[in-house]
Amino acid sequence: MSENFWSDAERHLVRYIGASSFVPEIIERAEGAFLWTADGRRLLDFTSGQMSAILGHSHPAVVATIQRQAATLDHLFSGMLSRPVVDLARRLAESLPEPLSKVLLLTTGAESNEAAIRMAKLVTGNHEIISFARSWHGMTQAAAGATYSSGRKGYGPAAPGNFAIPTPNAFRPDFTTADGDLDWRRQLDFSFELFDAQSVGSLAACIVEPILSSGGVIDLPPGYLGALRDRVHARGGLLILDEAQTGLCRTGDWYAFQRDGVVPDILTLSKTLGAGLPLAAVVTSPQIERTAHERGFLFFTTHVSDPLVAAVGNTVLDVLTTERLDVRAADLGSYLRKGLRELATRHPVIGDVRGRGLLIGLELVEDRGRPADEIGAAVTRRCLELGLHMNVVQLPGMGGVFRIAPALTSSTAELDLGLEILDQAISEVTTA
């Protein structure tokens, strides 16, 4: 029947992935760290779905919550409240530093960024938005306006007042110290010199990911976030941190911003919060929330404050806490990075291994005249044949970067299996 599947897919599905193609496998089911294909093959999922399934697939506690909640209270009029929603808001606030205590529960990452940007504009009375030139914040209007890593061409004018600043990339530094290292302070000064020259003096917000994921797993240098916040505040704007992929223990901390001790004005959470279910949150201070409310803040959507996914969010927090998955992500991350660095000693095509906790980037470089993106595509294909799902991001000016983000519940045996398959795939592709 798979023949019909692919011809039906070709006939009836909109292709939404740009120049890429659908993964050529029919996925029938998923459990823990693995997916099973229609022909019975098992695939190790090294991207936790779309970087979301931090508890693995179909975690028993999540399954039980969905079954119970769907049978008792699924969805409501958007102006009605229920216990899972208020519980999740309180528990998120308890997991965060002061003054982040006011929560709006939504559905997707783009939507949470849309709401955060809308709130920042209303509260500051300004409209300009700064983000990184390698950013990804989502596909809706304001989120896409602040997204530069791809997808800008051909959709008409972006909103006026969006500005890109260079991404501080330590592996491929543009501003360098005398030793050739990234000079992020000079880069940041330059960024704001350019911004000031173009700005009409109306900065609403700067929105950034603490580790750019779609931008190639680029961790901000320690100190950068604080310096960025100070520059944004000096111009009257708010700092929005998009922790779609980094929030909820993945980097070894509950939130990636904890490493820097920088509390954002607005925090957005999504992918990892629902661990694969569509749940997102905007979190801010009582002061910002009050001003927004006084000015009539409106973000009334069909699925705002939905009890079903809020209950899942509570279960995700339960599992993260009881299983100490922050510590586990840090330990497994060190283990996996060590294994990947060992591969790098034997495979010159691996240019860099980076990241924090279980959000790891492995950047390929040109190998004996063969371009990195071609090698990346071939390694991805071979991994799939061998039973490992990998995702490679290909951006201009970079080699292919594998984004490796296994579930935080993975075992070391599962990570070893991934390392083994990757080793074999790279060996075969680079000696072919």
Ligand SMILES: Cc1ncc(COP(=O)(O)O)c(C=O)c1O
């Ligand atoms: C950092 C970041 N923000 C926002 C988004 C958008 O989330 P969604 O696709 O759920 O709208 C993504 C998605 O990849 C992301 O990586």
